[in-house]
């Protein structure tokens with residue numbers, strides 16, 4: 001029997017009583033889907049799943065995104081590998097929502113911890129609902145109806161992701177297939193109808209309706225606002241933990257404090273709808 005233990009008032013719950021190495025019953029699947037919207041991020045301890053199991057579970061929620069840059073698990077391209085010995089992951093130590101540089105950003109992501117440092121390497125999630133509700137009515141009025149540009153290149157610059165003969169072609173292709181896109185600054189969650197702040201420091205470059213200096217100042221404020229501890233939950237990883245988050249209403253930050261310790265995570269990314 002599934003149960004959920006809430007972790008903070010704003011966001012996060014631990015899921016108890018589930019085994020992802022076994023097929024998930026339809027009823028459990030429904031419960032998880034509902035809980036994902038309620039808690040925004042779910043954590044499950046002790047789930048030694050294979051990449052194929054992770055892919056298949058993720059696929060039961062929707063089509064999967066193939067990341068244009070990050071390395072993939074061999075033969076399982078739907079599961080990407082975040083290995084600090086292999087890839088520059090410093091941009092994950094910025095508050096961000098995954099893959100907002102496409103027209104239909106992910107609805108949800110599933111992250112599995114394969115190797116973790118003894119200490120450090122925690123990940124934090126922030127609630128876009130709580131952040132929105134934490135703004136004054138005056139600022140909310142200003143932001144509603146505004147749009148922002150999201151650009152892949154801001155977080156994956158050529159200097160770091162396309163600067164070798166092996167990566168240059170992949171990077172150029174990624175840039176061409178991922179031109180900048182426009183999303184609302186405040187999005188409406190398609191399931192709950194709640195509003196969430198939807199600009200993030202990784203990919204959002206400008207609020208389109210404002211002069212650049214005003215856009216810069218307001219974005220800087222919003223990026224700081226989303227990080228307020230009251231809106232967040234912090235997870236300390238053990239190997240084989242899973243995090244499953246609603247990528248429509250949250251941002252996350254992978255703490256970069258573990259130096260040369262080896263940390264490996266694998267992620268499946270479930271595509272969503274066009275934000276409105």
Ligand SMILES: O=C(O)CCC(=O)C(=O)O
Nearest residue numbers: 092098111123254265267
């Ligand atoms: O490494 C982590 O904990 C999270 C990395 C990240 O940003 C992601 O998986 O989307």
Ligand SMILES: [Fe+2]
Nearest residue numbers: 092097098252
């Ligand atoms: Fe991320």
